Amino acid sequence: PRAFTPDIDAYVQERFRLGNDIFYDALLLMRQTGIRVGELQDLSFTCLRQDHKENFFLKVPLGKLNTERLVPLTQEMVELIRKIQKQSQGFSKNNNPEYLILAPNGRRATFDDFRSRMDEIQTELPPGTSTTSHQLRHTCATSLLNHGMGIIALKEYLGHKDIHMTLTYAAVAPEAIRNEYLRAVGNIQQQFKIKSNPSSLPENTGKEPITTQIADLILKLKNAPEANNKKLRNIIRSLKRVISQINEK
Numbered sequence: 336p337r338a339f340t341p342d343i344d345a346y347v348q349e350r351f352r353l354g355n356d357i358f359y360d361a362l363l364l365m366r367q368t369g370i371r372v373g374e375l376q377d378l379s380f381t382c383l384r385q386d387h388k389e390n391f392f393l394k395v396p397l398g399k400l401n402t403e404r405l406v407p408l409t410q411e412m413v414e415l416i417r418k419i420q421k422q423s424q425g426f427s428k429n430n431n432p433e434y435l436i437l438a439p440n441g442r443r444a445t446f447d448d449f450r451s452r453m454d455e456i457q458t459e460l461p462p463g464t465s466t467t468s469h470q471l472r473h474t475c476a477t478s479l480l481n482h483g484m485g486i487i488a489l490k491e492y493l494g495h496k497d498i499h500m501t502l503t504y505a506a507v508a509p510e511a512i513r514n515e516y517l518r519a520v521g522n523i524q525q526q527f528k529i530k531s532n533p534s535s536l537p538e539n540t541g542k543e544p545i546t547t548q549i550a551d552l553i554l555k556l557k558n559a560p561e562a563n564n565k566k567l568r569n570i571i572r573s574l575k576r577v578i579s580q581i582n583e584k
Contacts, residue, residue, distance in 0.1 A: 336465065336467050336469050336470045336473060337465075337470065337473065338470060338473040338474040338476075338477040338478075338504075339466075339470055339471075339474045343460065343464065344366075344474050344478070346460070347366070347456060347466070347471075348363060348366060350456050350459070351363035351366070354452070356452070357419060357422045357423070357426075357436060357437070357438075357439075357444075358436070358444065358448045358449055358451075358452045359452055360415060360418060360419050360422075361375055361419060361435075361436045361444065361449065362449060362452060362453070362468065362471065363415060364412060364415055364416065364419070365468065365471045365472065365475075366471040366474065366475055367409070367411075367412050367415075367475065368393055368406050368408070368412065368475065369406075369471075369472050369475035369476055369479070369492065369493055370393070370395055370406065370472070371469075371472060371494075372446060372449060372468045372469065372472075373446075374395050374396065375436065375444075375449070376434070376436065376443070376444050376445070376446070377396045377397075377434070378393075378395070378396065378434065378435040378436065379394070379396065379433065379434060379435060380420060380423065380432045380433060380434060380435050381394075382394045382395075382396075382416070382435055383408075383413065383416055383417075384405060390407065391407075391408040391410075391412075391413045392405040392406060392407055392408060393405065393406040393407075393408055393412070393416070395494065404491070404492075404494050406492065416435070419435055419436060420435065422437075423435060423436060423437040426438065426439050426440070426441050427441055428441045446468075449468050450468065453466045453467060453468055454466075472493075472504075473504055476489060476492075476493055476501075476504035477504065479492070480504075486498065486501060486502070489501055489504075549574050549577060549578055550578065552574060553571055553574050553575065556570065556571050556574075557571065
């Protein structure tokens with residue numbers, strides 16, 4: 336499944352927050368942490384962990400790939416987990432639940448509980464809009480990647496064993512690369528504007544800084560795990576042409 340568009344993502348998260356329901360709260364936790372729905376169901380009641388620096392983490396149990404991991408948490412998510420704990424304690428028959436998420440009748444949460452909430456939201460969205468719980472994981476990963484999280488760190492965050500699996504969550508990564516490319520081109524255009532007004536140039540100003548900047552970007556793209564991506568190769572070739580054009584001036 337594809338990640339949600341930013342507007343759909345914002346609407347879905349707000350809908351979770353206003354849902355006043357333990358399953359909506361759980362789905363918001365899934366969106367913010369990128370865990371799998373099976374992992375969400377398996378979270379223990381005592382899943383909150385804290386290190387010696389008082390940073391909080393979510394202890395994700397053995398899951399699809401038989402791996403355990405600690406997912407860092409914002410303060411908002413810590414408070415959300417505590418809210419869920421309080422609800423589940425109230426639903427538990429012995430006030431000592433094993434799992435984090437319980438239904439109001441005290442049973443363990445099921446996939447259908449989450450699916451029904453996603454179906455409710457889908458009826459409120461434009462026709463043809465897909466909403467599955469797994470899209471929350473893709474959306475979390477895509478958002479982190481495009482806001483600066485490295486692909487290696489993202490791999491560990493998602494609990495993947497293979498970097499190629501992580502790249503399947505990076506469908507919109509070329510957009511982030513495109514933005515870097517456009518910023519570089521914008522810097523080139525700005526330099527040409529300055530050159531048209533020599534009196535505004537400081538003494539001994541040359542072309543080296545911008546070409547060096549573009550060369551650094553090319554090196555960064557070449558070393559990226561997805562360097563064999565066709566779109567990425569085309570961008571690298573375009574950047575090399577830009578350097579050549581500058582040097583011909």
